[in-house]
Amino acid sequence: MIRTDEWHDLTAGELPKLMLDKLESFGFTHDGSTYSYREDLLAGSFRLYVRVQENGAIATLLLDTESEEPYVLHLVENAQGAFVGEVRTAYQAVLNRIGEACGEHGSFHGSYVEELLRYVQNTYGDEIEYPWKDDMDAAVIRSHLTRKWYAVFMKVHPSKIGLGGSQPIRIMNLHGTAEQVAVLVDGERYFPGWHMNRKYWYTVCLDGSIPMFELQRRIDESFELSRPKKRR
Incomplete structure (x- = not known):
């Protein structure tokens, strides 16, 4: 016993x-x-x-x-x-x-990702969604204000974003302005948006390489771009 x-x-x-x-x-x-x-x-x-x-x-x-x-x-x-x-x-x-x-968040689990998703939920009240029911390796977070995506999760081979390695990695795509994306993308921590418009989206690895406070700030910026456009 x-x-x-x-x-x-x-x-x-x-x-x-x-x-x-x-x-x-x-x-x-x-x-x-x-x-x-x-x-x-x-x-x-x-x-x-x-x-x-x-x-x-x-x-x-x-x-x-x-x-x-x-x-x-x-x-x-x-x-x-x-x-x-x-x-x-x-x-x-x-x-x-x-x-x-x-796990509640499928392939996107781990303390780093769990903390990230708690931040989104506590700050904006938005939850991760799996719009493609046959693919739990792809998910999104939509703005509750406009239903627009401001974070896209994927699990891809590292070569897809120019990295070495043979095991799939977890990534997140975030929205940015053209100027911001041009400055951020460095091929080391920030990558061209995988499977997205690379002028306005960029990719990060969910491996802890970017400090949580910095990634939270990037999510805030992406959320702001999903807000309804102000009328003149």
């Missing part, structure tokens, strides 16, 4: 809010008010348990299958070493898959 005090309660930054109706299709089992999932890691050396309550609380437990004792070093920030790093990576990979498949 696993004691309740052996579980690690996740914070909002470790995993996004999960949609309960998506959990069973991912592989969770439902028993009363609890959804449970387990997966073996590192060729069966560890077993990860994930528990989700109907109130949204999420907890994990990682067991060393040889000793049947909880393993916690992957949760210790300053714990170093190749083995701990391997365990931490395997653990996080499972959480990432759960977040992408069952």
Whole structure:
């Protein structure tokens, strides 16, 4: 029997809010008010348990299958070493898959993006939308004033915006004036608007490379451009 005090309660930054109706299709089992999932890691050396309550609380437990004792070093920030790093990576990979498949914001989860979306909701009252139901890797935020887009989310191959790498990256397109876009785009942090009018849109990577305060300011600017035009 696993004691309740052996579980690690996740914070909002470790995993996004999960949609309960998506959990069973991912592989969770439902028993009363609890959804449970387990997966073996590192060729069966560890077993990860994930528990989700109907109130949204999420907890994990990682067991060393040889000793049947909880393993916690992957949760210790300053714990170093190749083995701990391997365990931490395997653990996080499972959480990432759960977040992408069952998270409230689909593929666009993670503490950086969650903070960004909270800012938009708290400042403007707008929510992320998925207008293409068969493509959860593309989403938008519309102005509640005009229904115009002022942020477009996508998941693309890095080569699409001129970066190296083989794994898909999360990006966001923002609206700007022609003068602003011409000044901002540098091919390092700001890129020509992918799949948009490149004169008036630019792209940023949602990897934390741009400080949150700066990205919030860019969103403010994009929102302002979505406002109704003033009549003369």
